[in-house]
Amino acid sequence: MTPFPDRAQVVVIGAGIVGNAVVHHLARLGWRDVLLVDKGPLPDPGGSTGHASNFVFPVDHSREITLLTADSARQYTELGTLTTCGGIEVARTEERVQELHRRMSSATAWGIDAEMISPAEVAEKVPFLDPSVVLAGFWTPSVSVVDPLRAGELMRERATAAGALTVSALTEVLGIDTEDGRVRRVRTDRGDVETEYVVIACGVWSPRIAALAGATIPLTPAVHQMIDVGPIAELAATGREIAFPIIRDMDPLMYERQSGPDLEIGSYAHRPILCDPDDIPSIAAAALSPTQLPFTPDDFDPQMEAALELFGGILDRPDAGIRHAINGLLSLTPDGHPLLGELPEVRGLWSAAAVWIKEGPGVGRLVAEWMTCGAPEIDPHASDVARFAPHERTRAHVRARAAEGFNKTYGIIHPREQWSSDRGARRSPFFPREEALGAEFFEVAGWERPQWYRSNEPLVAEFGVEDRSHEWDARWWSPITSAEHLAMRRGVAMIDLSAFSQFAVHGPGALAYLQHLCVAQMDRPVGRVIYTPVLGPDGGFRSDLTVVRLADDAFRVVTGASDGARDLAWFRRHLPADGSVALEDVTSAVCTLGLWGPRARDVLAEITDDDVTDAAFPFATARTVHVGSIPVLALRLSYVGELGWELHTATEHGLRLWDAVAAAGAPHGIVPAGIGVYGTTARLEKGYRLMGHELDAEHGPVEAGLALPRLKEADFVGKAAYTKAREGEPEATLCTLRLDGTTRVPQGGEPILTPDGARITDRRGRPSYVTSAGTAPSLGTHLVLAYLPPWHAVEGTGLLVEYLGERYPVTVARAGRTPLFDPDDTRMRG
């Protein structure tokens, strides 16, 4: 009935909560000619928004998700579509009580009012719950129920009132045309629309829509079962949609909430039931809606038993019937995080998918800001759709991880917990040797990396390394890591770093191109190894990486495995259109072996005829050396604070390099060391920062202590903000804190508190929390890193860290980047 336009500034596909929020915020940010289309009718087009449980639990261990949820709750409130009812996560087991304490820490860290309460207090708030099966409750007063359909209507109304929006329901997208890798046109059954921007906010259908443009949105629809039981007199008597707190019965992985006269029971406990986007029935063919599939009662029976245990008093009544039961569809991703941002395959094609109701409006704002300003206020690091390696975007991988991840929805997930499905996708050439050495493999971006080697077990006794006293601290951890660390500091270690993402950059425009992307001066002599932050337009961290100048017009970029795909997308997106720069992902072509420790030079000298003395091969330089007949690009640098090299060679030479190093190292007591040393113990002793932990879009180099001595003249992304930050005082400083007087080791994410237990935030409202934590074997303590506001970022200041319900004293040992271990870097420069 609405005239259909033939041009639009942006086409948003999908009118669920996410699409509505995107158009609302685009309009707010000044976009005009926004077209919102949906295949279904309004206000409920038939997607997951229409059948969701609509409750908002604000606390998540992830800060990013918590921020998105908090922003969403604010928006729902402002739209008048939020009802606060409170919520209680209840524990039936001791392990869950511990997890609730952990959630309590996250609540404190992110500034959300919450409290641990007794079973009696739970029963006081929810009188029809049987407290005898409950050990403890985690009470969050701000838990709420929202009306996403109404919120979506209001958002559309506002965008329409602003003169920015055209809505076309019952409009099916048939194609997305691209030209030169850019979006050009959306084809629909109501006509074609010329446009440069498309946002896919199609929930479970998103993969299908992305595929129309030859792109991938790696999610799978999956079933979440829920039933409504009623009428229940106590609930009906309230006369309200929700008058009692929502219960999350965490151990059986389910929830119960009032829904008018009914109790709605939902489950994440049943077997993973995945579905293909192509197999979702049409609106007309679906009995209820396309995303409300037929209930499969057998899968839900155990949940009914569990619900009776907790709510038998109101559920076990003859007139309380199962009035509604569905297999509702939701979107699952390989790592459980949303899929936001521009798709790496097509410019102008954006994803806003795999989003829960509780994050919808926040995601709308985030994506709109990202599209408008180049960077959103909330750091989308963990949600960036560009984060996946190619194999992680395949159907098989997505389904394997989604199936495994489904039951983790309410699970107790250790921060170091490893996936068990679809492992072994990427193996370095050293893999057979590592396997033979009893490596414990941890995965990153599909790469199997030794975390520690069981062959080093004897070193534990030799160095007298103590095991961790507490099971949670010791989970996915081994004292062998500390032993490997000490062995490296004493002699020499070899570390598999083949998971590095590496890009070859060359061409006449290569220098200018890298100058534009990197903070550090790239115009350095050939053979220089240059560490550089990479910033977003707002001056926050986008990445940090190493650049090697191989020739006047040829560079090698070396970055971390976990951020490799994001970095590749960023670098590709900034390539000049004139073809003056070629960028090639050489990750798979190159393997890397780290060789570090006081004896590293002795080992390298034995396997190469090239001069590796400090004079001939100084720190921060790179040279090609020959190990026998193998050409090896050696980079003299270190992330562990020791003398040594990264040895890069062609993948097919890898095994020979490993064997040469191992053989030559044997007389020097070389040990293979795992990523536990590289990524945690040695790194923390040296105060090195890690992207995604200390380094994020909220903080720039100045606060992270990574500002470079000189500001280069060339312009680069984020320069204005960076320049400004250099001129002022930092609002927060990254500090290293010692955790003395306890054997407990936090895991990351815990709040740092004042000595009297008050939460710490800086003047911009950013909280102080543990960004990394671990053992420092050479310092005989545990360390945590945290940003602190200036008044706390003073060495010697005593503070507290809250961990699993307890508070432990910590002392600011270092404010800034100077390492605690070997502060002058004499070992690595030796």
Add this chain to the structure above:
Amino acid sequence: MDVLVCIKRVPAVGAEIALTADATAVDTRHLGFTIGPHEECAVEEAVRLADRTGGRAGVLTVGPPETEEQLRYALSMGADHAIRVEAPVADPEPEVTTAAITGALRELPPYDLVLFGEASADAGHAQVGFRVACALRRPIVGGVKGIDVGEEHVTLRREAGGGVEVHEAPLPAVAAVLEGLNLPRYPTIKGRLRAKKAPVRVLAGPAATSGLRTLRLRHRPEARAETVLLGHGAGAAPAVVDVLAELGVVR
């Protein structure tokens, strides 16, 4: 009084029904299954009658093992025993269904009342109840929307001829009932858990055939014109009343 309800597994369809590639059946890949609303009322009535009279409420279906899902649904509504007569498909022709039910009723302990839904929600043949009654020489009333039982008789109400007819039949009797007979209850959680574990008695089905054989299914051509917009807000009232007058619902 012992009551048996004959129920049928039917797909729970949406507004549009997809067909299999050969168009001989409904494509049920994405569909759940249910019993029709008439049969839900029949089950409800049987449970109430059994409760009231201290008798038994049984449910019977004809079909392959998956049809036990519907038997269990009826059990979760309060039926106390279930019988499945083996058949290769859940949607046999009426004569085949009749033979199966008739055979089973000759084998099972006697029931005072056998209830059917007026017609199945899928095929809608609307005849099995009468066929069974005929074969068993029992009285039957169709279109029933009210049941009262006495010692020897059952009183059955139906809407007909612009009013209500009250029929009386000697027991044992058969009735085909309509939605509106009662408000069927929803299954309870306890009922569902009990039903899950309840045994289902399985009887062999007879070898029967029918001269009515489906060749193909097709969609009825639907002609729906564009919506006529009568106006906006209160100003549309005269146009609305014009339409109402045209329809003859107002003067």
Add this chain to the structure above:
Amino acid sequence: MVLAWIERDAQGSPTAAAGEVLATARELGAEVTAVAVGEPGDLPDDLAKQGVAHLVLLRHDLLADAEPATVGEALAGLAAARGPAAVLAAATPESTEVLAWAAAALGVPLATACTGIRPGEPWEVTRERAGGILLEDAVLDAPVHLATLTGGARTTGETAPAPEVGVEVVVPELDPTLPRARLVEHRARASGMTLATAPVVVSGGRGVGSAEGYAVLEELAGLLGGAVGCSRVATNNGWRPHADQVGLTGTRISPDLYVACGISGATQHWVGCMSARSILAVNTDPEAAMVRRATWAVIGDVHEVLPAVVAEIRRRAGT
């Protein structure tokens, strides 16, 4: 020969559906014998106008109630004696029951709810399934072809009237030992409109906003001689009882007019009202599914539009 079972109305005349059955029977090209119970009355004249030359009136004490099972038994006896090619009836509940018993007694199949019949080797029929959403083409292979016909199976065209109707009274042999139901009472319709049978249903959803908001719907329904319905949102919010709910989990209705007020038209609701002969949608959202599917639509708030409509009806009625 084709036997056409004639359903009679309260006055004893053939119903419209029976007329359509006769038309179909004639199309089969055979001689048509109408069959009915009761006194002849005007029936022979009525049938003559429709070109029928033969009428069999079944007469028996046990047929006094016209219990469908007993009529079916009598009809089966007649068919067995006369050997018609087909026995046809209207697809009304009562006639379907008659033919169902007759088919069982004769041991032949019965095709119900047919929209078409094609004699041949074997005969084929087209019948309705799933409440009419689907059509089924089927073989009807039997010595005598029993079928019920839906209204609209064919249109009654011009027919040469029969000069006279031969009325034959047949006293069927009915089993005196067969237990039978009997009609003990027939009372006129109790007052009160039910959702399922109301010719007009005025239904409200989220847009009504509250339980009190239904007052204007009640008022309009009263003026239109209809009933009030609602969507699942309304029952979920406790605005209306479940008995009022139209939709998949409520009642499926087929009124002449469905007035959908503030109902978006989710599929769950749509399947409950899609059989309505016409739909008037009142909704603030011009893109709402109910608006797109409606016969007529008014864009606006329920509480602005409906009071105006009620006032307009009252104004025209002069009340």
